[in-house]
Amino acid sequence: MFNYSHPLYRPPAEADNVIIQATYGCSYNNCSFCSMYKTKKYQLRDIKEIFKEIDILADYYPHANKIFLADGDALSLDTEYLTNLLQYLKQSFPRLKRVSLYASAQNILKKSEKDLKQLYENNLTLIYYGIETGSNTVLKKITKGVDSREIIESLNKVSKIGMKISATVILGIGGEKYTKEHIEDTAKIINATTVNYLSTLQLGLEEDAKDNFLKYFNDFILLDDYHILEEQRRFLELLNPSNKIIFRSNHASNALHLAGTLPKDKARLINELSLALNTGESAFVPNVLRGF
Ligand code: SF4
Secondary structure, three states: OOOOOOOOOOOHHHOOOEEEEOEEOOOOOOOOOOOOOOOOOOEEOOHHHHHHHHHHHHHHOOOOOEEEEEOOOHHHOOHHHHHHHHHHHHHHOOOOOEEEEEEOHHHHHHOOHHHHHHHHHOOEEEEEEEEEOOOHHHHHHOOOOOOHHHHHHHHHHHHHOOOEEEEEEEEOOOOOOOHHHHHHHHHHHHHOOOOOEEEEEEOOOOHHHHHHHHHHOOOOOOOOHHHHHHHHHHHHHHOOOOOOEEEEEOOOOOOOOEEEEEOOOHHHHHHHHHHHHHHOHHHOOOHHHOOO
């Protein structure tokens, strides 16, 4: 059996699925709040090595129908390389229905529509995408490397060819000073695109990311749970999606767990938030049960 290169991250929704490391690390690796791949150098892999691992996994999980391609942004791979990999997966896992990966605005915008279609036709039907914020001020301060226009353009580019999008937004990432701008501009992104799944996480900085984060965001003031949930409520109030969105706020970091479908459940979710805010801390998930 082969060994994965650790640390290995995957979206919670992929917990039961086969994971293949198509790359090591993240091709950008520069977002100031993120320490996921700081111990790893971005590296392309020999495709023959990956094929050998696929052969082993196909023996173990012959009925697998969903596969996640790690690490940080496997869409950074060249289209022909990725197509070969997708085709090998299809022949190795006869029941395969869906392949997914993390993608960024940068690597979506680098691909042509033809490239994306080719990948989609070879089963790459879902991308995981960190929007984090729609505020250009905050995007700069977290050194995300893109602006809100590029985020909208990239999301619409993948939706147009039929790929599904699972997006995340980070509550609290604008701190106290930019909370209004963060929430209003992030809602504008959701309203201007057609994401299919939307999760809101709560900012939680690892010890080793704090100094770097504050170096670029020197006027950052951390919001407490109460103000984070106010952000959450305002965000939901401003959402008017043109499509159905499966909404979740049930990450280990969240002070209140919420789940519903937008726009159908918008009023109910806002009521749940108002109730928790009126009750105060005793209605929040206790810190001891939360991880970041
Ligand atoms: S947030 Fe995503 S794109 Fe940014 S450094 Fe981390 S893994 Fe890379």
